[in-house]
Amino acid sequence: MTTTAAPLQDLINDSYFQLFNDAPLLVRSPGRVNLIGEHTDYNNGLVLPAAIDKNIIVAIGKRDDDVINLRSLDQDQAHTASLGALQRSPMLWPDYILGVVDQLSKRGHALKGFNLVFGGDIPQGAGLSSSAALECATAYALNELFALGLQRLDIALIGQAAENEFVGVKCGLMDQFASVFGKEQHLIKLDCADFSHEYIPFNNPDLRIVLFDTQVKHSLASSAYNERRQQCEYGVALIQKSNPAVTSLRDATLEELDHYIKPIDETVYRRCHYVVSEIQRLHKACDHLKNNDFKSFGKLMFETHDGLQHQYEVSCEELDILVDTVRHEENVLGARMMGGGFGGCTINLIKADQVHEVVEHVSAVYARKTGKTVQAYIANISEGTSTIRITKRTD
Ligand code: GAF
Numbered sequence: 577m578t579t580t581a582a583p584l585q586d587l588i589n590d591s592y593f594q595l596f597n598d599a600p601l602l603v604r605s606p607g608r609v610n611l612i613g614e615h616t617d618y619n620n621g622l623v624l625p626a627a628i629d630k631n632i633i634v635a636i637g638k639r640d641d642d643v644i645n646l647r648s649l650d651q652d653q654a655h656t657a658s659l660g661a662l663q664r665s666p667m668l669w670p671d672y673i674l675g676v677v678d679q680l681s682k683r684g685h686a687l688k689g690f691n692l693v694f695g696g697d698i699p700q701g702a703g704l705s706s707s708a709a710l711e712c713a714t715a716y717a718l719n720e721l722f723a724l725g726l727q728r729l730d731i732a733l734i735g736q737a738a739e740n741e742f743v744g745v746k747c748g749l750m751d752q753f754a755s756v757f758g759k760e761q762h763l764i765k766l767d768c769a770d771f772s773h774e775y776i777p778f779n780n781p782d783l784r785i786v787l788f789d790t791q792v793k794h795s796l797a798s799s800a801y802n803e804r805r806q807q808c809e810y811g812v813a814l815i816q817k818s819n820p821a822v823t824s825l826r827d828a829t830l831e832e833l834d835h836y837i838k839p840i841d842e843t844v845y846r847r848c849h850y851v852v853s854e855i856q857r858l859h860k861a862c863d864h865l866k867n868n869d870f871k872s873f874g875k876l877m878f879e880t881h882d883g884l885q886h887q888y889e890v891s892c893e894e895l896d897i898l899v900d901t902v903r904h905e906e907n908v909l910g911a912r913m914m915g916g917g918f919g920g921c922t923i924n925l926i927k928a929d930q931v932h933e934v935v936e937h938v939s940a941v942y943a944r945k946t947g948k949t950v951q952a953y954i955a956n957i958s959e960g961t962s963t964i965r966i967t968k969r970t971d
Contacts, residue, residue, distance in 0.1 A: 582722055584697055585633055585692060585964050590596045590691045591649055592635035600635035600693070601720055602964040605713035607631070607704035608754035609777075609785060609955050610914055611763055612873075612880055613776060613858040615888060619750025620824035621855040624644050624796070624898060625750055626778065629956040632696035632709040636717040639689035641709050644677065646670055649695035664742065671721040673712040675742030678720065685724050692717070703920025707743070708751035716961045731961070732756045745798050747916075750765055758960035769826060776865055779958060783870060783909070784931050786924045788938055789951040790894035793919035798935070800890065801916050802829040804847060811837050811848035825851045834910035850887035854880060861863065870950070873923050874910025878903060881912035881922075890917030894946055898922045901941045910950020923955075 583771060585602060592600040606627040613623035637643070642659040648669050655670040657663070659681070680687060694713070698706040712735045719726040726734070735752035739745050751768055753773075762775040808825055815822045815836045816876045822828050828850055838845040857876050864873040881899050884890040895913040899922055902908040905928035914923040926934050935952045941948040 584631075584695060588633045588635045588649065588693055588695050589966050591647070591695075592637070592691070595647065595693065596637060596691050598637050600637045602633060602635050602716040602966060603720070603961065604631040604633045605716060605755045605842075605961040606758055606958055606965050607698035607706055607707040607709050608751055609704070609787065609957075610750065610754070611752075611923065612861045612876060612912075613643075613854060613886060614803075614880060614912075614914065614915075615804060615852050615890070616695045616826075616851060616858065617750040617766075617768045618746065618805050619748075619851050619855075620826040621851065622656075622858045623665070623733050623748075623766050624752045624763050624766065624776075624858060624959040625754035625766070626955075627754050627765045627960050628704070629776055629958040630696070630698040630704065630953075632694060632698060632706060632713045633645070634688055634692060634694045634710075634713040634717050636692045636721055638721060639691060641689045644674070644688040645689070645691045646673055647693040649693060650700070653737075659687060662742075666869050667866060669710070671743050672707050672738065673714045675738030676714045676734055678714070678742050679717060679737045680724070683734075683794070687718065687758055690718070692719065695900070699789060699953070701920065702787075702789045703915030703917075704787070704952075705751035705755060705915070707739065708735055708856060709755050711738050712752050712961050716963075720963060728960075732796055746802050754960075756961045758958055760959050763957070764866075776862065778843075780868070780870065784926050784928050784929055785922040785955040785957075786926050786935070787953045787955055788924060789921045789953065790898065790940075791894075791918055791948055791951055792894050794892055794894070795885070795945045797860050798916075800918060804888065804890065807844045808845045808851060810841070811844045814840055814844070828852055834922065846887040846889075850883040853883060870909050870925065873967050874908075877910030877912045877923070877925065883918060884913055888917075892918050894919065894942075894948070897942060897945050897948065898938065901938050902934065905934060921953075 610625040645659040646655045647852040715731040715734045732752040759781040763778045766773045907927045910926040
């Protein structure tokens with residue numbers, strides 16, 4: 577019997593087989609959402625992400641030489657590199673894979689060449705961390721293939737370092753950690769200062785996490801991201817002149833910002849004020865979750881959006897329209913822009929039996945106000961990176 581629509585993993589498995597005439601190892605790594613705690617990870621703060629049911633899938637196999645042979649099924653592009661001479665590619669997607677190879681080599685791991693084919697169903701440019709998922713799927717797959725003995729935390733850290741050093745985006749650890757450590761029906765309360773984490777159940781049947789994708793990605797995203805990080809570091813340096821015990825914004829108080837930053841740099845003050853307030857909000861939000869008080873939790877999501885829009889200034893018109901459209905909807909408990917900003921998705925907490933109505937309303941308003949089409953996804957919270965076993969189909 578022939579199956580109708582082959583799932584993604586079969587498609588990637590079959591493509592690998594056709595290209596290299598061999599059965600690959602298959603690894604999946606998911607995208608993520610983040611409920612609250614935005615732009616706090618690189619300030620040693622806390623975040624509350626979860627892995628979702630959308631993945632990058634990598635098919636990989638060893639070679640006898642030092643060649644790295646890469647195929648992106650989604651882009652329909654190929655790239656070849658050599659282990660000893662890794663260089664950035666104008667296509668960008670190879671960098672997420674080569675950056676991982678670069679990190680492994682720098683850490684003294686002995687690799688050989690390999691073939692790798694990948695694809696996925698994480699919408700790209702939507703702020704759902706498809707790049708972190710590719711980095712983590714690659715690191716996990718290479719770890720399995722060459723028996724490198726890496727732990728899950730090593731895989732997340734290698735993914736982050738690849739992005740920081742090879743791709744050039746100075747991201748924190750949230751996306752890679754969520755992709756690798758995801759747990760079905762749980763949020764991850766991650767402390768980015770020491771990587772300690774706690775799983776918080778998130779399985780209220782009356783609520784859904786819905787993502788509204790603006791379908792825009794403004795070009796200043798990565799340069800502005802790095803700039804925000806520098807501004808936070810500058811803020812810390814200003815406080816340190818009087819209080820050397822403060823080594824990150826996590827340690828700073830709002831009073832210290834008022835005293836040591838406000839008189840010197842108003843912009844840096846607003847950035848730091850957002851971060852310190854957001855870390856405080858996250859703690860409150862976790863208390864609300866423990867009390868099953870989703871209404872209060874949702875209010876904090878709106879507050880986060882306001883901070884990101886006015887103080888941190890990483891939102892954009894399209895994201896603001898999406899949040900403002902649901903702000904006074906009784907069926908929407910909370911909403912905010914999610915991730916780095918300047919486009920991508922908003923994350924919304926919506927009453928389960930009203931999702932359809934809210935999606936219709938938001939789609940209509942967004943089309944009228946922007947002339948663009950919004951894309952809606954329901955995010956189901958899923959497991960982190962894993963290998964996939966293909967059960968052979970009978971044709
Ligand atoms: C991006 C980064 F990759 C994360 O590390 C995080 O800083 C996030 O933006 C903002 O919270 O997704």
